[in-house]
Amino acid sequence: MxxxxxxxxxxxxxxxxxxxxxxxxxxxxxxxxxxxxxxxxxxxxxxxxxxxxxxxxxxxKIPSKPLTTLSRKWHDFLLLNGPMPSLSTDSNFRFIQFHIKGLGVDPTEIEPAIKGFFSDEVQIIWEDEHNGIVIEERRQLSLTESELTSMADTLESDFYVKISFYFGKIYPYSSHLRTHFVQEKEYFEFAKENLERTNILTFEKIFPAFVAFNLPEYMKEKIKMELSSVFSEDPELYTTIKVFLENNLNASLTAKKLYIHRNTLQYRIDKFIDKTGVQLKDFYGAFTVFLACLLFEQRK
Known part of the structure; x- marks a missing residue:
């Protein structure tokens, strides 16, 4: 096959x-x-x-999508391990990868819409109809994470598709650019396969789950024995604790997102602490419980 x-x-x-x-x-x-x-x-x-x-x-035989000279150089460099594009050595670059889920995706319609959100000229190369890369040369501050979220919402509304972005780091122009891109691509592919859907992904959002996924099995079993079994008994407790941790232990914001009263939230938190003996407002406790949440999510 x-x-x-x-x-x-x-x-x-x-x-x-x-x-x-x-x-x-x-x-x-x-x-x-x-x-x-x-x-x-x-x-x-x-x-x-x-x-x-x-x-x-x-x-x-499938017609190739025409590329500009610079886009062709970036395409060959990133995807085919070709030579580096000749650019200013004092420039910084960021790769914003995107994945579009939906039927009838037309790159020729979506590409101009994506470019329209950037103040500076960007290069966009497509791996296929559903996956592409925005190559941004940083001359000035451009889209923030919140602005990228707004862009994703707008594109989804206008084109009736689901779209997610991996918001890459900023790197100086060097021979290591492709290595950085390949690593970020690995994280994005992992997220698409293993994480619950979200519009905007970054290294720090993916890496904890990436670590949890790659833990040795005996380590996963230890965490399951200590904490994850509580979530198996009460899946609602898992959802509550994970959202609480993801919102920086902010009770008001967590209650609002879960559509529950603060007293209900506090009851569930106290219930978790009573069952596990682990305090959530301690950094080490919160870190350990979040790791358990990620492993439980993977098992689901």
Whole structure:
């Protein structure tokens, strides 16, 4: 099956829907039995491998989306490990990755809408119809996290899609730019697979869950034995405690978000403390309980 080839060919992309556009640097193969399309970088295939794949699968021709010269350089650098774009060495850059979930997504309509929110010129490159990268050169302060949230809400309302952004860090122009991008891409892919949906994602929002997911099994069992079993007995308690911790132990804000009275919230918090013996207003207690919440969420 085509999906088994992803591990063999670096930077290949699997589609579950017919792609409308792709880079001319890829060969596209179609698996009729699984209804999958796989884009493999041309540079990764020898002539012999290409001939074999053409026998096993249908090779399809898909029009490539035209890129500007600079966008093409960024595309090849980030996605195909090509040479770095020649830019000012005193510039800073930020990568804002996005994922669009919905039917009939048209990049040619959404791209201008995204660019319209930025005061400076940005480059946008697409991996496929649902995933892309905004490349922002930082000459001045641009979108904050709250403004990016507003942009996501606007795009969802205008195009009837669900969209999430990974808000990358700011990096100086250097040979390490691609390494930073690849690491951020790993975090974003993890979040799409494992976290409850949210519009805006950052390193600090993802990394605790990333750590929890990669803990050794014996560590996960210890936390389950100490804390997570309480959540299994009372899932409502899990929701309450997690929202309380995510809102910096602010009782008023937590009660408002959960649509409950503050007295009800305090009752549930006291109930959790009585059952576990762990204080939430202590940093170490809050950290440990939040880790337990993340592990319980993964098990769900």
């Amino acid at each position: 085509l999906k088994n080839l992803i591990s063999l060919y670096t930077n290949s992309i699997l589609y579950t829907e017919h792609p409308k556009h792709t880079s001319d640097q890829f060969y596209i193969f179609f698996d009729g039995s699984q209804k999958n399309w796989l884009a493999i970088p041309k540079s990764n295939l020898t002539e012999k491998e290409l001939n074999l794949l053409q026998v096993l699968y249908e090779q399809v």
